[in-house]
Amino acid sequence: MHTKKFVSQAPYFTSFLLFFLFSMVAFGLYVQADWIHSFDQFISQPILDQRAENKTTFFIAFTHLGSVTAIVLSIVFFSSFLFWRTKQLGIAFWFALQALLGAGLLNHYVKEIFQRQRPTIKHLVVQGGYSFPSGHSMGSLICYGGIAFLLIQLTRRSIWKRCILFFTAVLVFLIGISRIYVGVHFPSDVLGGYLLGGAWLFLMIALYPRWLHWFNKRTSPHSE
Numbered sequence: 001m002h003t004k005k006f007v008s009q010a011p012y013f014t015s016f017l018l019f020f021l022f023s024m025v026a027f028g029l030y031v032q033a034d035w036i037h038s039f040d041q042f043i044s045q046p047i048l049d050q051r052a053e054n055k056t057t058f059f060i061a062f063t064h065l066g067s068v069t070a071i072v073l074s075i076v077f078f079s080s081f082l083f084w085r086t087k088q089l090g091i092a093f094w095f096a097l098q099a100l101l102g103a104g105l106l107n108h109y110v111k112e113i114f115q116r117q118r119p120t121i122k123h124l125v126v127q128g129g130y131s132f133p134s135g136h137s138m139g140s141l142i143c144y145g146g147i148a149f150l151l152i153q154l155t156r157r158s159i160w161k162r163c164i165l166f167f168t169a170v171l172v173f174l175i176g177i178s179r180i181y182v183g184v185h186f187p188s189d190v191l192g193g194y195l196l197g198g199a200w201l202f203l204m205i206a207l208y209p210r211w212l213h214w215f216n217k218r219t220s221p222h223s224e
Contacts, residue, residue, distance in 0.1 A: 019206075023199030036188045043187035047180050048121065055181070056124060063125060063178040065171065066136030071143045075099050078147050085154065090215035095146050098204040103139035106200060107193075111135070116189070124182040134185045137176040137193030138200075144168050145201045 064070060075096050082092040116132035129135075148168040152161045176194065179185040 019199075019202045023195055023202065026195055036186075040186040040188050044119075044180050047177065048183070051124075051181070059174075059178040059181040060125060062171075062174045063136060063182055066140040066175040066179070068135075068139075071099070071103055071139045074143055074147065078150075082150065088212075088216075089219070090212050091150070093215065094204075094208060094211050095150060098201070099139075099143045099146055102142040102197065102200040102204070103135070106196070107133065107135045107138050110196060118184055119186055121183045123184050125184060127182075127184040131185055132189045133192035133196055134176065134179050134189040135193065136179050137172070137185075137190045138197035139193075140172045140175045141194055141197035142201050144172055145197075146204070149201075149205055 079092040079096045082095060083089060086092075110133060111130040114132045115130050118127065118131040145168060148164050151164050155161055155164065172194075176190040179190055180187055
């Protein structure tokens with residue numbers, strides 16, 4: 001598949017840039033709100049009350065899908081698949097860079113800024129570091145959301161596009177819920193991860209066609 005088809009199907013830059021700015025403003029207002037503690041209690045208690053052995057196995061499986069190992073393996077595998085499928089190195093680089101920078105560096109620095117401690121309830125998995133925002137929620141949205149965006153570009157049938165969106169939404173949602181269930185995150189951590197991860201992903205999607213144009217121009221043998 002040629003790059004032109006990807007560029008022609010890419011969303012309009014202005015629309016996604018506005019969504020990015022809106023998400024960042026919402027994130028900034030949200031982390032300073034006074035109702036966060038009440039929100040956390042209201043959401044987390046019904047989830048924690050459902051703890052049972054069979055459910056624990058289910059949610060731990062989903063929490064692993066948002067781990068650093070799972071995200072890195074997904075990046076390596078899907079980047080390789082993109083290059084094999086499209087023969088366009090720029091597309092594979094876009095996915096790998098946006099996922100690594102967003103799910104890795106951005107999440108790390110935001111955690112260092114807020115330095116929120118994790119919940120004091122029993123943890124069902126071992127997890128170090130700060131709590132806010134949820135790295136699993138943020139990373140899964142950036143990585144799996146990026147995969148969904150590119151798979152939709154590769155897919156012609158609308159029914160498959162809808163299936164990809166539905167499957168990705170359910171996967172990312174369950175990963176976020178799993179972090180509350182296993183006791184290592186507050187609901188506000190998960191929501192913060194979604195907001196910041198969504199803002200990053202939408203910005204990268206907005207820049208996607210311009211990235212391909214720049215990358216292909218720099219790597220083309222006729223660019224000089």
